[in-house]
Amino acid sequence: MQHFYGLENIQYQHQHTWITIGSFDGVHLGHQTIIKDMVASAHQHQAKAVVITFHPHPAVVLRGLDKPYYLTMPEERAALMAELGVDAVVTLTFTRELAALSASDFMRNITEKLNPRELWVGSDFALGRNREGNVEQLKVIGQSLGFQTRVIQAVMKNGSEKISSSRIRQLLEQGEIEHASQLLGRWYSLESTVIRGDGRGRLLGFPTANLELPLERILPAPGVYATWAWLNGARHPSVTSVGFRPTFTDTPPIPRVEAFIFDFQQDIYGETLSLQFIRRLRFEEKFETVQALIDQMQQDSSQAREVLSHAQPTPDLPA
Numbered sequence: 001m002q003h004f005y006g007l008e009n010i011q012y013q014h015q016h017t018w019i020t021i022g023s024f025d026g027v028h029l030g031h032q033t034i035i036k037d038m039v040a041s042a043h044q045h046q047a048k049a050v051v052i053t054f055h056p057h058p059a060v061v062l063r064g065l066d067k068p069y070y071l072t073m074p075e076e077r078a079a080l081m082a083e084l085g086v087d088a089v090v091t092l093t094f095t096r097e098l099a100a101l102s103a104s105d106f107m108r109n110i111t112e113k114l115n116p117r118e119l120w121v122g123s124d125f126a127l128g129r130n131r132e133g134n135v136e137q138l139k140v141i142g143q144s145l146g147f148q149t150r151v152i153q154a155v156m157k158n159g160s161e162k163i164s165s166s167r168i169r170q171l172l173e174q175g176e177i178e179h180a181s182q183l184l185g186r187w188y189s190l191e192s193t194v195i196r197g198d199g200r201g202r203l204l205g206f207p208t209a210n211l212e213l214p215l216e217r218i219l220p221a222p223g224v225y226a227t228w229a230w231l232n233g234a235r236h237p238s239v240t241s242v243g244f245r246p247t248f249t250d251t252p253p254i255p256r257v258e259a260f261i262f263d264f265q266q267d268i269y270g271e272t273l274s275l276q277f278i279r280r281l282r283f284e285e286k287f288e289t290v291q292a293l294i295d296q297m298q299q300d301s302s303q304a305r306e307v308l309s310h311a312q313p314t315p316d317l318p319a
Contacts, residue, residue: 157182
């Protein structure tokens with residue numbers, strides 16, 4: 001799969017494409033439905049399946065958000081789309097200038113580079129200045145530019161809960177990791193480089209792998225979670241703390257993600273570690289003594305082992 005940042009180097013003018021456009025943050029079940037169906041249709045017609053997405057997220061730019069927001073960063077998002085069979089991802093830099101383009105001008109720029117024959121969108125989709133390019137307007141624009149607009153209905157959990165990135169963010173902030181994973185269609189995960197911490201976990205008898213994560217990346221609510229730690233293709237049971245370590249006075253200004261990997265002694269500084277969050281064991285709390293914290297960490301480890309011994313490869317998906 002190819003991943004382009006911008007339209008400048010794309011060479012699809014002489015072949016047909018099927019395209020879909022959106023932020024696709026998290027690549028959740030709703031996104032997957034549109035993308036997988038589009039890919040199947042495109043390949044059936046010997047066309048390329050292309051996803052056009054944005055970074056920064058339009059909400060970050062237009063609403064001036066400065067708190068952690070993203071479920072997935074651009075490269076992670078593109079990798080998830082590659083698993084769905086997409087031929088190319090185009091990540092456009094979202095600016096206020098881009099937002100000010102009319103829907104027809106935006107689609108004309110896309111058409112010149114990608115030569116789309118079909119545009120696949122959700123029923124509530126809109127683009128362009130003041131969101132003027134709704135589904136009906138895109139159908140009109142498509143008639144002049146040579147593409148057909150195909151509308152896909154929203155995917156619902158159990159027939160009633162709409163699956164959306166905003167809902168998943170809300171669930172993560174509440175620590176509802178299992179519910180969030182159901183809407184994602186996979187276990188919620190974090191992947192990054194292992195960095196050196198302050199060594200406090202080792203002194204307590206629980207050496208941890210500390211992840212270096214982008215500040216923009218949204219994290220689950222502070223707490224302790226049963227997790228699978230993936231390293232070099234191998235899966236290891238682990239328990240992970242997300243938070244500010246309130247038992248100690250030198251609390252960090254931003255939450256830390258620290259994983260204690262069971263029965264593991266390797267030096268993995270500088271390596272890439274992926275954590276799959278299976279269940280929240282408890283919220284973060286402050287202990288009166290260090291020994292009380294150690295006792296709780298031992299209980300957390302035992303509980304995590306029990307949870308992981310029964311964990312399924314994927315979360316129970318919504319009906």
